[in-house]
Amino acid sequence: DVKVTQSSRYLVKRTGEKVFLECVQDMDHENMFWYRQDPGLGLRLIYFSYDVKMKEKGDIPEGYSVSREKKERFSLILESASTNQTSMYLCASMSGLYTGELFFGEGSRLTVL
Amino acid sequence: AQTVTQSQPEMSVQEAETVTLSCTYDTSENNYYLFWYKQPPSRQMILVIRQEAYKQQNATENRFSVNFQKAAKSFSLKISDSQLGDTAMYFCAFMRVGSNYKLTFGKGTLLTVNP
Numbered sequence: 566d567v568k569v570t571q572s573s574r575y576l577v578k579r580t581g582e583k584v585f586l587e588c589v590q591d592m593d594h595e596n597m598f599w600y601r602q603d604p605g606l607g608l609r610l611i612y613f614s615y616d617v618k619m620k621e622k623g624d625i626p627e628g629y630s631v632s633r634e635k636k637e638r639f640s641l642i643l644e645s646a647s648t649n650q651t652s653m654y655l656c657a658s659m660s661g662l663y664t665g666e667l668f669f670g671e672g673s674r675l676t677v678l
Numbered sequence: 679a680q681t682v683t684q685s686q687p688e689m690s691v692q693e694a695e696t697v698t699l700s701c702t703y704d705t706s707e708n709n710y711y712l713f714w715y716k717q718p719p720s721r722q723m724i725l726v727i728r729q730e731a732y733k734q735q736n737a738t739e740n741r742f743s744v745n746f747q748k749a750a751k752s753f754s755l756k757i758s759d760s761q762l763g764d765t766a767m768y769f770c771a772f773m774r775v776g777s778n779y780k781l782t783f784g785k786g787t788l789l790t791v792n793p
Contacts, residue, residue, distance in 0.1 A: 569722075596779050605687070607769060607785035615778055623780070655723070665711045665773045667781065669723040 588656030597639035684784035701770030
């Protein structure tokens, strides 16, 4: 069974802290994504990666960075957390076959105080 | 840029009845895919159904079917014989072929199935 695992389901951080959100997939997928989900706004793409050490900005990259040192792991980094980054963060992966099927993790709910 | 619009923020349906969720999209592309994803409460989002734009036949997956109207840029989801487990947020999504696998999502429709 395919699996995308996000390291933390719930996090509470303070303004200005550096935050790491980790995501691991066991499907050998080339493509990995970080989305942000907010009520009334749907899913918005922050960053994605189509290969190790390769990354592209999504629609809302400001305030975020990413790291992909290994194929199975894709990390989202908030260099200096702010209250407007309080949100649900979803990691997803997709194979290189052009199916469009994203496999999602359970999400990480981040609260920044 | 592509946009995806779901005009119904919330819907409800009685168990065993049929419900249709609406989605429209805006694109100048001719080669693309459309999707419906389901996010049950506190659970992972999963793919429900996929439609290739070049196919005229509407996709079906068991109780789920779509009405794809390419000229009208409309892509609705019909759920037949609704079940309590269908209660979820439903997202319509668009992917342009050659877009580095980027999906654009709508804002979602919260569907509640009542017993």
